[in-house]
Amino acid sequence: MSDHPVHSSRRALLMATGALAAAGLSGPAASQSLREPPVPPTGPKKMLGMVVFEGFELLDIFGPLEMFGMINDRISTVLIADKAGPVTSRTGPATIADVSFADAPKLDIVMIPGGSGTRREVNNPAFLEAVKNLAEATPQVATVCTGSAVLAKTGLLDGVKATSNKMAWQWATAQGAKVIWLPKARWVEDGKYISSSGISAGIDMALALIAKLYGKDMAHWVANRAEYRWHDDPTDDPFAAMSGLG
């Protein structure tokens, strides 16, 4: 090419930006290489603890873990359950808990998923006590789907704004009468607590946590590498109306 390299590169950038804007994707991501993250790793690695239990919902766990797994040079993941070993999802496929609650390391983020198993766990005092202890000891507490029902049952969400799965709304909200439940929200952040609505919403919330930790460009970079269209507006929730809730 006879173009001056700076001009040529700038033109390519502008063309790429235009293509992305036409596709309805965000501006900042357009100017970034998908190869290199926009922010280099700094400081010690963070530790994310994912709580698991029999009857967890697959995507509640593995949607967020896919996004955090894109930056596993700066965040490690540990799966925590009653005891280490296999744990079966609602629909059959299993995962393996790394440690018991008693052996959980110090966490930077704890995440509580949903699933049909939450119906049992809200009546399991030992589980609720373990979740409560973990949440109290951790500076950032996140829930996906009916995970907020479990956390509500511990009392920690009393007076706190939160959301939950739309299909299970009546049951989930009944687990915490003092929680300020918001039905129309992709996710809700209030102090150290962040809760997402049903299943897939956990992916968008995980990206919001990545944005909080490393900036919004980093969250877009992660989403783009996963070929995922991040819904980055927490108030954009078409599923509330669909369930007669918003």
Added chain:
Amino acid sequence: MSDHPVHSSRRALLMATGALAAAGLSGPAASQSLREPPVPPTGPKKMLGMVVFEGFELLDIFGPLEMFGMINDRISTVLIADKAGPVTSRTGPATIADVSFADAPKLDIVMIPGGSGTRREVNNPAFLEAVKNLAEATPQVATVCTGSAVLAKTGLLDGVKATSNKMAWQWATAQGAKVIWLPKARWVEDGKYISSSGISAGIDMALALIAKLYGKDMAHWVANRAEYRWHDDPTDDPFAAMSGLG
């Protein structure tokens, strides 16, 4: 209410439809209850086989399995690997293979995910032979992400249109010089083969398979229950431009 009940119900339906249309969601889903599927189960349950291997990508597997898990009254899932037992993902969290290739049941659909482990498996003749045998014996063969590189290496995609992950495009397409690789596609269907682009695209392809099996209303119902916005146009792929491929 003094309204005639038919008018009242029709008005509620129209209001719900309007709210969904404003949110950019599809029409048919708006008129369906999220409680009951639009199509009742009929005929024998189908069997979906998900191939797993060390270094699989989490969302490649669990995105599609979440969607199929919403209709597990009509589709069962089996995880198939070199041998039954634990299999670790690229980023650490593990799942558990139900059976070995030798013990796999007769399948209606086989799905091959991607992940860093595909770089090893394209050079593993025993794995390629097992995948080839399974694909030849199964009427519907699906790949997610670099799963298409593995299938391409078996030769079964020669002369077939397919796509793959954008970040791994050069490597993936080099595994099958005779494949008709299409870079700008959310997913590509050609005969009994259907392939999706990177990671998250597997969710949209899984919904397309559900639409093929049970109709588009059913696919929207599944997506809506998972609070997932299905990208139902296979040609809508903004990530190709982002990677300089479209």
